[in-house]
Amino acid sequence: MESLYFLIPISMAFVALAIGLYFWAVKGGQYDDLELEGKRILFEQEAKPQAPQQPEDQA
Amino acid sequence: MTSLxxxxxxxxxxxxxxxxxxxQGALQHFCCLGCQAVAQAIMxxxxxxxxxxxxxxxxxVEAQALAFSAYDNPAVQSEFVHSLSGDLHEAQLLIGGISCAACVWxxxxxxxxxxxxxSVSVNSTNHRAFVRWHSEQLPLSRIFAALGQIGFTPMPQVAASAYQFxxxxxxxxxxxxxxxxxxxxQAGMVAVGLYAGALQGLDAHWQNILRWITCIFALPVLFYAAVPFYVGAWRALRLRQLTMDVSVSLALLLAFAxxxxxxxxxxxxxxxESLSMFVFILLSGRYLEQRARFRNFQQSASLQSLLxxxxxQQLADGSESLVPLRSVEPxxxxxxxxxxxxxxxxRVLAGSSYAIEAILSGEAEPQAKQPGDRVLAGTHNGDTALLLEVEATGAATQLAAIEQLFAQAASQRPAQQALADRLAGHFVAAVLVISLATFAVWYWLEPSRALWIALSVLVVTCPCALSLATPAALVCGLGRLRQQGLLVTSPSVLETLTRVTHVVFDKTGTLTHGELRVEEVTCLRNVPRDAVLAIIAALEAASAHPIAKAFALYASDLRASNLEVVAASGVQGEVMAEHYRFGTPAFAWPASPPAYPNAGQWQLLADAQGPIAWVRLCDQLRLSALPALAQLRAQGLAVSLLSGDRAETxxxxxxxxxIDDAQGAMVPAAKLAQVQSLQQQGSVxxxxxxxxxDVPVLGGADVSIAMGSASALTQTRADAILxxxxxxxxxxxxVFAQRVTSVIRQNLWWALAYNLVALPAAVMGWIPPWLAAVGMSSSSLVVVLNSLRLNPSR
Structure with a gap:
């Protein structure tokens, strides 16, 4: 049982980190459009043969 | 043409x-030239x-009269374009016509x-595009034109404060x-340890530690996440009302304390942990409802979006310059x-034209404008340029007066209270009374347990399912209605929609298409119908009159020369070396004007030898108007027609x-008065x-629906858009609104039934915390599952 003295603070630190990351993601606008981003990959797949993308990432 | x-x-x-x-290898059909051009541009x-x-x-696709070149003017750009570095610019555009992710792509x-x-990035939810471009290579008007070319209507995003909020x-x-x-x-995970400990026996020392840990995890929930409930409750209490927020806040704060x-x-x-779960479930329901509501939030389209x-501007020395509208003064x-x-x-100073004022008055017929006549902001100029002296701008215009009439009408609108909120008032009062009574009785029986049993009554009856009942059903119902072509922007109207007894229609643009089409051609000489229409199309090619639009369909290779547009009469010109006149009989054949064949909007085509053909124009009914009216009557609803057009039409x-009850020549205030008198007679x-x-009357009616072709201003003032x-x-x-409401009722009944079963058990002191948590979440789950039945396609 004594291991809880270490494990619980560690889990709390992780929770704080998760909430911090979540705030960062929401405030950065990553959740602004919940519909579109999931579908974008479907379109790109079809468009590629017509217009070859440049090697740079355009995320 | 009447065939399907x-x-x-x-x-x-x-x-x-x-x-x-x-x-793509197959012949495709279109409804108009605009749609055809867009599809061809996309392909x-x-x-x-x-x-x-x-x-x-x-x-x-609507014809775009806007000249985009004005957007290249630096003074105009200063209102919505930011210069980043060098010639790199950034602007936010609002794009009309986006309906799904494929449009964004x-x-x-x-x-x-x-x-x-x-770079360009478009948000499919709020229809805004962020664009960055090099202005030396690409004028902004090209970007606007490119959007118009594929069938979208771009607007600069000017007043963004409401949107940012x-x-x-x-x-x-x-x-x-x-x-x-x-x-x-986190709280739930630790609580499992507590529950297991309660059954298997847990050292008091560890029990205390685990309790403190759940407490720490509950703190951000209660003092950050749940704040909107406290704010709502405080607002309701100050108005001396008991709403769902009051009940929720009370349960949260008492149970936490x-x-x-x-x-x-x-x-x-x-x-x-029960409190945390409760807040999470409720907030999720609210968030989804809010998102469904604002899915097509178009910004509060201001008057500015119309203008x-x-x-x-013409300066004193006669020179002209393009200036932003904001800087213009009377x-x-x-x-x-x-x-x-x-x-x-x-006021018109020079020039002679006509104005299409249908947007303000509902009158389809263009109004002649001579020097000295007044013209109104928001209406269309006809076919000649006019020099005006500005009399009123911005909030002082007639257009703005309509907006004020709307605000007034909306404030007088019959109040709608959601069923759940009406129930909540009684519910909160009942739960408080029962909790106090339970405390009193147990205090007398067994003082050490009294507080905890009274508290378990409060937690068990926590109106979780009750407050989810409405949002869950609304979210599912709104999604389904959207698929059917009705975009509901304020969900509370679904309940009102089921109580509607009287449907009032506008005429132009609502029951009809709002544009003239050729209805009938009577040839007086041996000239084929197609040839007549082709000649007229050539004559009307240069005119911007609504009549000219009706002939755009019939344009051929024929070209007219020496064209002249005569205000309020017609057009004349030469086609294939022959002189033609088309317009009123007195204009087309002044020698001896023939009588009109019958009532209707007839125009005459004549050449040097005499009259050739009559053409009747008509603002055609929508194909769906007759069956829709029949179905509404079959549902037992009264139907009326209120129009600003001429009484005879x-x-x-x-x-x-x-339709028995029809009135014409109604100004906006008269329409509103008519609807308000219907409401006083008890109609919804x-x-x-x-x-x-129609904007004021849309504000005054119990429920309002704007057509999809209406201006952005009208659409944002309506509860739903067709x-x-x-x-x-x-x-x-x-019919569907009835179904949504009945699901809401089922949900409410279920929530009440659950409470009726759980309450006696809690009063008797039989419910430990873990059972309260299970009961609360499962009753909420039932409500959500029941609501999902509304949207079976998902």
């Missing part, structure tokens, strides 16, 4: 036999996949082909849901080009449709309209 036409490939409205084009740039990916038909792909465009609110709501979710999971007391004194029970951004002189929108109220149309009124002149223009969606929506 194939749907337009682009917008899905009935196609017109005149418009077809081979696309031509290799983006034809759009038609496979899109989830909905596109809105019909189409816009982004199409704009990326423009040389000089650095809304977006900040959405973000905060999402943050609260997330914090509640993460904390709830008692759990904290239990933790400090190492007695009783703790409910930290051009720039005007041509007394100045401006020039308004043919086909443009008047930017302000003014209105009566004729009403007779065709079998649904108003369907499209013009700016996207497809198919009036038959109305009776369907009324």
């Amino acid at each position: 036409a194939a749907p337009c490939y682009h917008c899905g409205l009935p196609a017109h036999p005149e418009f077809s084009a081979p696309l 031509g740039s290799g983006l034809g996949d759009f038609y496979q990916f899109r989830e909905q038909q596109n809105p019909k 189409l816009i982004e792909k199409h704009l990326q082909t423009l040389p000089g465009l650095v 809304w977006q900040a609110q959405q973000k905060t709501a999402l943050l609260r849901v997330g914090v509640a979710g993460i904390s709830m999971m 008692a759990s904290l007391y239990a933790t400090l004194t190492r007695t009783g029970e703790v409910y930290f 051009p951004l720039a005007v041509t 007394g100045q002189r401006i020039r308004v080009m043919p086909g443009a929108i008047f930017p302000c109220d003014g 209105v009566t004729n149309l009403a007779a065709d449709l079998g 009124v649904l108003m369907v309209g499209d013009g700016i002149n 996207l497809s223009g198919d009036l038959q969606a109305l009776p369907k929506a009324l």
